[in-house]
Amino acid sequence: MQSTQETFGYQKASREKRDEGVQRVFSSVAKRYDIMNDLMSGGLHRLWKARLLSEVPKKADLKALDVAGGTGDIAFRIHEKTGSPNITVCDRNPEMLAEGRTRALNKGITNMTWQEEDAQALSFADNSFDLYTISFGLRNVTLLLQALKEAHRVLKIGGKFMCLEFSPELSPSGLQKVYDAYSFGIIPRVGGMVTGDAAAYQYLAESIRVFPKPEALATLMREAGFSCVRYETMTFGTVALHICHKI
Secondary structure, eight states: OBOOOOTTTEEEEEOHHHHEEEEEEEHHGGHHHHHHHHHHHHTTHHHHHHHTTTTTTTTTOOOEEEETTTTTTTHHHHHHOOOOOOOOEEESSSHHHHHHHHHHHHTTSSSOOOEEETTOOOOOOOOEEEEEESSGGGGSSSSSHHHHHHHHEEEEEEEEEEEEOOOOOOSSSSGGGHHHHIIIIIIIHHHHHHOOOHHHHHHHHHHHHHOOHHHHHEEEEEEETTTTEEEETTTTTTEEEEEEOOO
């Protein structure tokens, strides 16, 4: 199965060019990233994330890894729910991580680990974490299957993998034209006004359309070694939450 994303949005790109492009996007929008999440989703991202958090085990000693977690949004929620001091946030982009560290200090959270990491080649030892989360970050990874195999590797036996991601498949299909008009007509304009970089949000809209559909992504997770793979879609199929385990 095809597991390499060889486009940067709709443009053909080598792995190196794609990775460079993704880095430029997130360096550009880091300081306004969370504000744009609220504006783009009308606040719905909070409900989607709450659904993910409802599946997080409430264990005070939980060892959790949040990948592509730059600004700390998911990690802070996990910390609030569990109180665990064993939460690691990793991201390839140093500007996103810097924003997350600043937010953590502002919240008085000093026991969280922040590391610059590539989801396709994590530095962590095998069987290190109870939980691996990635939210709206997997579609920015070039080698999808490799990233999923890395997630499987670093999880402990019995560990849980959760991926929250936009989906290209809406239901009912009649909403697609409205969704496309919003994604390509409004979001880049708002992104340009808020962050000064409309092109970054054009890429983000395009990246959703070229990402695998939920069932195809579930198949990749099984290929990576995960078991008990399940997923659910939310808000007319605009978002999918995949959950699976390392058995």
